[in-house]
Every structure is written in structure tokens, then in C-alpha cells.
Amino acid sequence: MGTIERKEREKESRKESIIDAAQKVFFEKGLPLSTMDEIAETAELAKGTLYLYYHSKEDLYLAVMMRGLMILRDMFREVVTRKLPVVKTLIEFANTYTLFYEQNKNYFRMLHFFNTPQFHKQVSEKMMKSCDEFNQTLWVMVTEIITQGMAEQKLRNDLDPIETAIILWSNSSTLLMRIDGQYEMFKDKLNIDLYKTLRLSNLLLLESMLTEQGKNDLKALLN
Amino acid sequence: MGTIERKEREKESRKESIIDAAQKVFFEKGLPLSTMDEIAETAELAKGTLYLYYHSKEDLYLAVMMRGLMILRDMFREVVTRKLPVVKTLIEFANTYTLFYEQNKNYFRMLHFFNTPQFHKQVSEKMMKSCDEFNQTLWVMVTEIITQGMAEQKLRNDLDPIETAIILWSNSSTLLMRIDGQYEMFKDKLNIDLYKTLRLSNLLLLESMLTEQGKNDLKALLN
DNA sequence: GTAGTAAATGACCAATAGTCATTTTTTGCC
DNA sequence: GGCAAAAAATGACTATTGGTCATTTACTAC
Known part of the structure; x- marks a missing residue:
């Protein structure tokens, strides 16, 4: 039966x-x-x-967005399972996020829509919670690596791991968003390659968060 | 007549x-x-x-948003006219942007709506161009200060001024956006004060862009 | 085969962006 | 002041669309 x-x-x-x-x-x-x-x-x-x-059009939208989040989570997970040195892992996280954007632009755009404030009003509590929880898992993954890096004295341990995760994550997010909407404009009008800008800003930030030991690791990786 | x-x-x-x-x-x-x-x-x-x-509801929306942009421009202009040392000016730009957010949250939110891709389709060419041009003036102001800083050897001159402006501007933008939408959540669930995070990330980035001379200026300012 | 339950339907409703024929106001002229 | 032409304003109307719900269809268990 x-x-x-x-x-x-x-x-x-x-x-x-x-x-x-x-x-x-x-x-x-x-x-x-x-x-x-x-x-x-x-x-x-x-x-x-x-x-x-589904309760509403917006709920349906989020249901689709969740698929994107799952892809991103799986890509991050794959990086974690490689058990690379911490500095390498952080660089790979940034590369992975960029790769996710390139391979899943439509999903990436949905993630961004999620952040516009008025959008939320049409969404059911349940769906909202579901998304938030899922999002959390991504934060946790990044934060864990950072905590590990501090324990290994590769990352400055006067920084807060969560705070550090927020900064790194936010930095990539905005620049990818800008790449999505304005890559051609910056290229044509100002001769700026935003992909280069993204890599540079990630590097500057990361460097400022590393210990001397971490910086040596980074230097070795860049050669 | x-x-x-x-x-x-x-x-x-x-x-x-x-x-x-x-x-x-x-x-x-x-x-x-x-x-x-x-x-x-x-x-x-x-x-x-x-x-x-006005051509459409969205055009009207942008017309309101332009008022916000003008306020922000005037605030930036005011900083520039003070003719402070470059490092101080950059810090003041960041503070000013934060202040703008606090005093004009409604306008700030509109600025971000502007970035959602689907939004643009309902907007008239003319209004779009008008906004883009205005936006440009803000970039120029920041870029000019950075160029000046390089000339004065306060900022690393191996960096591109425009690129540097993009990075600094983007960094503040995202974190303010996050403050707007998730300040309470981060405070309550993770005990993170995003304002502190914003200041920290600005500082880390700025520091990584300064020359030794610039770093000394910064140190002096922080005491 | 049938009664009862679950799933699916689509006509319908209310809300709303945008239009345009009509009305009202203003202007220029005497 | 009166009047015709032009400019500005109006609001009833249309088309579209998110969401509902009474009705119909399909399935299940016995």
C-alpha cells in the first residue's frame, strides 16, 4: 500500500x-x-x-533561485573537499564564485534580485525562511575556512572570522554584479577590464588580512 | 512678451x-x-x-532618484572644497557616503533599485542617459582625488586611478546595502556590527592602496 | 461499480499602467 | 470684453495580469 x-x-x-x-x-x-x-x-x-x-509569483521565483543557490553550494563544497591549503582555498572560493557567475548568469541575477527590499513583501514567510537558511550554509562554509586559516596562523587572528567572510564575500558580489551590468560600458568608455579589477580587489583585501606566513603562501601561489 | x-x-x-x-x-x-x-x-x-x-512610472521613479544623486553629489563636493589632505579626503568620502545613507535611506534604496537589470526595460532612453551622465560626475570626483593622491605619492602609483575608485566605491556600496537590509539580523544572530565591518573593510582596502608615506598619514589620522 | 477524496480547471474579479477623445484653460488679437 | 486658436488637463476606458474559487475531472478504496 x-x-x-x-x-x-x-x-x-x-x-x-x-x-x-x-x-x-x-x-x-x-x-x-x-x-x-x-x-x-x-x-x-x-x-x-x-x-x-506555490503561494505567489515571488515564491515561485525564489524556488527557482534556490536551484542556483544549490549549484553554488555544491561548487563551494567541491572546493572544500579538495582540502587545499587555506590561502589556496580562499582564492579558489573567489574563482569559484566568478565561475558560477559565468556559467549561471541567470541564477546570479536572481540572487541579486533577492536583495531588493520591496521584493520581500510578496514572499511567504516559509519560503523566505527557507532561502535564508540555505544562504546561511554558504556563509558557514566560508567562515569555517577563515577560522581554520586563523588557527593555522595564515590569517590575522585579530580579525573576526565572520566579519572577514562578510567582507570578502561582499567584495566579490558587488564587482560581479557590476561586471554583469556594466562590463562593456567600463571597457569601452574607460578602458577598464572589470574582471581584472575584481581579481585585484580580492587580492588587495586578502593580502591585508594575511599574516606574514600567509603572505608567503600567497606569493608562492602567484608565481 | x-x-x-x-x-x-x-x-x-x-x-x-x-x-x-x-x-x-x-x-x-x-x-x-x-x-x-x-x-x-x-x-x-x-x-x-x-x-x-513623464513617460512611465519608472521614469518618474528615476526623476525622484536623481534628487538623491544630487544630494550625494553636493555632499561630496562640499568635502572636495575643504581641500583636505588626500588620505583625509578619501576617509571623508567614505564617511560622507555613510552619512548620506543614514540621512537619506529612501534615496539610497532607490539608487540600488537602479541596478536591477529588468528595471531598465521600462525606462526611456532619455531618462536613462540623464542618470548615467549624472552618475559619472560622482565617479569623476572620486577618481580625481585618487589621481591627486598618486601624484603626491600617498597612493601606490602602480594602481589605476579609475580601478581604485571602483574598488573603494563598490566596497562601501555593498556594505551599506547590507546594513540597510540585514543590520539587525547580523547583530542579533551573529553579534556582528556591520557599521564596524564597513569601517574595517574600508580601512583594510585603503591601507593596501597607500604608499609608506600615505600609511603614515593614515596612522596620524587614526590617533 | 460506486462513494468519497484529491487534484485540476478556467471563468472570473480586482487592481493598475497607460491611452486618447473630450473638456477646460490660456493666449493673442481686435 | 469677446472670440478663435492653441495648450493643458481630464477621466472614462482598455488591456493586462496576479490571484480566487465554484465546478469538474481523476483517482482511490472497498
């Missing part, structure tokens, strides 16, 4: 196929220009059915 | 009073929840009239 279990699976797979459809539409048109009618049509379902599975 | 001139002035003042009304509504509800009907009512005009002066 595995009927209930099967139903559960079917429900889950329907949720997934709705996200598939939503993703297709959101990627093409962005949140404001995507319509629930189009998502429903793409999913080959009636509009009302969508609302049996 | 100054009729034409007078009409021009009246038209301008009507545009301003429409922005007044729009500002009031946008500040209260944010872009998505503000309606043109409510703005019209606040302005004591018919909705159709708004469209005689």
Missing part, C-alpha cells in the same frame, strides 16, 4: 516541473515581465494549479 | 510638484506598490496629466 508514498513523489515531481516551466520563463523575461499565465502554459497546467503548489 | 519664458517656468514647476508627489508615494510604498492613481491624487492632478510630463 505505497499509495501515499507514490502520491508524495508525484506531488514533488509536479512541483519540480512547475519550477522547470517558471525557470524557463523567468530566465527569458525576468520577474516583472513574466506572467503566471505564460508559466502555466509552459507547464501545460491551468493557472489555478500553480497556486496549489 | 515673456509669456513663453513664464510658461517654461510653469512647466518646470509642475514637473517638480509631480516629483514631490511621486516621492511621497514611492518613499512610503516602494516602486511596485506605488500606483500612478495614488501619485496623481497626491499631486492633485488627473492621471493622464502625469503622462504629459
